[in-house]
Amino acid sequence: MEFLTIPCICLILITFVLYYLTKSLLWQRLILLAASVIFISYYHIAFLAVALSIALFSFYAGKAIHKYKDTAKTSWLLASSIVLLVGTWLFFRYCSSLFPLGISFYTFQALSYLIEVYWDDEDVEDNLLDFLLYMLLFMKFLSGPIERGFDFLPQLKKVHTISYKKITEGIRMTGIGVFMKVVIADRLGPHLDSIFNTVRDASGLQLLESTLLYPIQLYADFAGYTCLAIGIGTIFGFKISSNFNRPFVSLTTGELWRRWHMSLSFWVRDYIFVPLTASFRSWGKWGIYCSLIITFVVLGAWHGAGWTFIIYGLIQGIIIIYETAAKKYRDRVQHSMNKNVCSFFSIIRTYVLFAVSLLFFRIDKIGDVFYTISHLFRGYNASWSELRIGMSDYNWEILGVALLLLFIYEYVNSKRNVFSLLDRCPVVVRWCIYYLFLFSLFIFGCFGVENFIYIQF
Amino acid sequence: MTEREILDDLQQIIGHVLDKSDLCIDGNTTASDVDGWNSLTNMQIISDTESHFKIKFKLREIIKLKNVGDFCKIIQDKLDSK
Numbered sequence: 001m002e003f004l005t006i007p008c009i010c011l012i013l014i015t016f017v018l019y020y021l022t023k024s025l026l027w028q029r030l031i032l033l034a035a036s037v038i039f040i041s042y043y044h045i046a047f048l049a050v051a052l053s054i055a056l057f058s059f060y061a062g063k064a065i066h067k068y069k070d071t072a073k074t075s076w077l078l079a080s081s082i083v084l085l086v087g088t089w090l091f092f093r094y095c096s097s098l099f100p101l102g103i104s105f106y107t108f109q110a111l112s113y114l115i116e117v118y119w120d121d122e123d124v125e126d127n128l129l130d131f132l133l134y135m136l137l138f139m140k141f142l143s144g145p146i147e148r149g150f151d152f153l154p155q156l157k158k159v160h161t162i163s164y165k166k167i168t169e170g171i172r173m174t175g176i177g178v179f180m181k182v183v184i185a186d187r188l189g190p191h192l193d194s195i196f197n198t199v200r201d202a203s204g205l206q207l208l209e210s211t212l213l214y215p216i217q218l219y220a221d222f223a224g225y226t227c228l229a230i231g232i233g234t235i236f237g238f239k240i241s242s243n244f245n246r247p248f249v250s251l252t253t254g255e256l257w258r259r260w261h262m263s264l265s266f267w268v269r270d271y272i273f274v275p276l277t278a279s280f281r282s283w284g285k286w287g288i289y290c291s292l293i294i295t296f297v298v299l300g301a302w303h304g305a306g307w308t309f310i311i312y313g314l315i316q317g318i319i320i321i322y323e324t325a326a327k328k329y330r331d332r333v334q335h336s337m338n339k340n341v342c343s344f345f346s347i348i349r350t351y352v353l354f355a356v357s358l359l360f361f362r363i364d365k366i367g368d369v370f371y372t373i374s375h376l377f378r379g380y381n382a383s384w385s386e387l388r389i390g391m392s393d394y395n396w397e398i399l400g401v402a403l404l405l406l407f408i409y410e411y412v413n414s415k416r417n418v419f420s421l422l423d424r425c426p427v428v429v430r431w432c433i434y435y436l437f438l439f440s441l442f443i444f445g446c447f448g449v450e451n452f453i454y455i456q457f
Numbered sequence: 458m459t460e461r462e463i464l465d466d467l468q469q470i471i472g473h474v475l476d477k478s479d480l481c482i483d484g485n486t487t488a489s490d491v492d493g494w495n496s497l498t499n500m501q502i503i504s505d506t507e508s509h510f511k512i513k514f515k516l517r518e519i520i521k522l523k524n525v526g527d528f529c530k531i532i533q534d535k536l537d538s539k
Contacts, residue, residue, distance in 0.1 A: 119517055254497065269496050270520075277500035278516045284504065288497060324497055328476070 002451065003228050004178065007042065011035055011138075012232060019236060020162040028159060029129045032137065032236070039138035043101055050100040054088065055135035057081075058110035059128055062117045066124035078118045085110055094305050104302060105144040106135050108267055113149040115271055122150045130156040139232040143225055143454040145241045145263035152238075160237030170234030172419055175437060176409070177227030181452070182445035183402045185221035191390045192217055199368050204378035206389055211376060214362055215355050216403065218453060219247065222261070225452045246410050251346040253319040256354060268299050288324065293317040303361065308369060312360035319353055398444050458536055460484075463510075463529045470505045474498055484526030510536060 002008060015035040019028055041048040061081040068074045089107045092099050113134075116122035125131045134152050195202045195210040202210070226243040233240035241263050250256035257265045273295040280287030293314065300313020323330070334342045356373065363369045388396065412418055422430055458466075464484070472480035475493045488494040494502070506528075507513055512535040522528055 119520060121521070254495070258495075273496060274500075274520065275516055277496075278503070278514075278519050281500050281504040281507075285501070288500060292497075320497075331476075 003225070003232075004181065004447075008039070011038060012235075016235065019160070023159060023161075025157075025159045026129075029133060029156065032133055033129065036133070036136045036138040036141065040102075040136065040141060044098075046098060047100040047102070050088075050092070050103065051106060051136055051141075052132075054085065054103075054106060054110055055132050056128075057084070058113060058135070059125065059131045062114055062124050062131075063126075065114060065117050069120070074118060078114060081114050082111060085114075102141045102143070105146055106141070108146045108264070109135060109149075112146070112267060112271060116149060125149065125153055127156075137238075139229045139236070139238075140240060143222070143229075143452060145226060145229065145243045146267050147241060147263070151241065155238050163237070166237060167235050169419060170231045170236075172231070172422075173227050173234060174231030175441070177224045177229075177231055178441055178445070179402070179437075180220040180224030180227065180406065182441065182447060184399065184406065185217050185224055185453075186446040187391075187395055187399050187402075188213060188217040189221070195389055196362055199363065199372045199375075203386055204375050206386060207372050208376045209387065209389060211355050211359060211372070212352070214358055215248070215351065218358065218362075219244070220406075221453045225454060246414060248351055249347060250350050251343060252323045253316060253350055253353060254323055256350055257316065257320070264299070264302070268295050268302075272298055285325070289321045292321055292324075296320070306364070306366075308360045308363065308366055311366070311369075312357055315353075315357040315360065319357075402444070458533065460529050460533060463532050463536075464525070466509060467506065467525065467528060467532075470509055471502055474501050474505060482525050484524065484529065486525040487523065506532065512536065512539075 012035075015031060018031045022028060022031070037048060040051055058081075061077065065074055065077050065081070068077060085107050089103060092103055113122065113125075117124050125134070130153060133156055134147070134149060140147060192210050192214055195206055196214075199207060223244040230240045230242065243262050245259040245262065247256050247260040250259055273291055276291035276294055277288055280290055283290065296313040296317035297310055298313070299316070300309045300311070303309045303312070359369050359372055360366075363372065391399070409418060412421075422433065425433070464482070468480060468482050471482065471491070471494065472478055475491065475498060477491075477493070480491065482491070488499060503514060503519055510532055512532065514531070514535075518531055522531070
């Protein structure tokens with residue numbers, strides 16, 4: 001059940017009414033769980049069976065790890081649980097024709113919960129209903145964000161009462177998400193797909209243009225989805241983690257990964273990178289480099305089968321190793337230049353490197369990726385129509401204005417909360433802005449593009 | 458060693474790793490308060506601290522560190538139990 005479809009909107013509305021009609025915590029939990037079960041099984045009943053099995057297994061594994069705390073058994077229990085969860089994920093990823101949606105996300109949630117219980121950083125969850133909701137809650141089920149138990153489980157322990165502030169905040173966040181998805185991502189998507197699916201038919205300029213535009217499409221698509229998840233979560237009284245923090249202003253690739261898909265980046269940092277660097281710390285810098293390579297290869301492989309994803313991760317690791325090793329040299333260069341000029345070039349460099357590495361993420365065949373990279377600067381006698389990659393002038397204008405508005409919104413939001421500023425406007429102005437925004441969505445949105453990109457992971 | 462002495466030594470170690478000679482920290486300082494103290498430099502700080510005080514941290518101890526105060530306390534506990 002996609003977010004932007006009639007069945008999903010109906011499900012959310014019915015759940016909303018029932019959820020706030022009751023003042024009982026138990027009924028609120030049951031209503032949310034019922035909505036999540038309908039949401040998941042709408043795709044395939046098998047998806048629900050797999051998700052429920054993994055959730056139940058993790059719940060009882062957590063209890064067992066806690067029960068045998070401070071005994072030799074606990075390490076064995078954790079290790080076997082990790083092997084079983086990762087093994088299940090690997091089986092569905094590589095050996096099964098059926099890939100349950102959301103499995104990569106909720107498996108990572110289950111792993112983090114069990115590791116935190118083992119590390120004693122998290123209390124074991126005693127309420128099965130709460131744990132099932134932590135794992136299956138519909139607004140974050142398909143593509144995260146990957147929530148940590150200690151952040152999310154306490155939110156399930158209290159009755160949520162209806163709040164005008166939260167509902168308006170949630171609706172506004174949902175609106176931003178819809179804007180990013182239907183006005184930006186889905187406007188670009190079909191045209192970039194046609195180039196990337198037939199790279200050998202495209203000119204060099206078209207390949208270069210598509211390479212540079214793809215990070216924007218991916219960002220608008222995935223950050224749009226995240227805004228929807230956060231917005232719907234806010235409407236139901238939950239605080240869902242942010243996944244993006246203006247990634248395209250990053251000065252380095254290391255910084256970009258602290259701003260891009262943050263719930264996954266921080267997950268691999270806490271449960272893979274930190275334990276690895278701790279184990280390899282006697283190797284000095286080489287220990288950090290080794291840990292970086294392993295961490296990013298795992299991060300790449302998490303996205304899917306095939307060498308392209310491994311290479312995608314490997315490239316990130318290599319760039320961050322270079323940035324770490326050459327830090328003193330880069331600092332010297334920075335001091336010898338004007339700070340703003342240096343920052344500008346650093347942002348461009350980071351963006352371009354990321355855009356090129358994303359070719360391994362986007363294009364299925366490794367041969368086609370190398371073809372694209374080797375042809376980025378060939379065939380520059382393209383005509384104006386070729387340069388438009390199939391998009392009309394009207395679409396280019398809408399895209400340009402939408403991107404400008406998005407970046408202004410993000411810039412202002414990084415300084416002051418835009419929603420608070422909006423709240424201070426006179427009510428007439430505020431509602432004019434809402435109506436203008438709503439009409440813009442319907443007029444300029446591209447409806448009918450089915451899936452979010454990250455749903456496949 | 459007193460907590461103050463440990464803090465002074467830590468300040469030097471962290472300043473050396475992050476290349477900040479004028480670094481000033483206290484017990485409440487966290488990694489996010491110091492520019493450049495991130496997951497990449499953190500383990501180098503841990504490793505240099507271990508060499509300096511001739512102690513060894515467990516993974517669980519490293520993960521549980523929340524601020525410089527925690528760091529000083531765990532160093533002091535290890536030095537006391539030597």
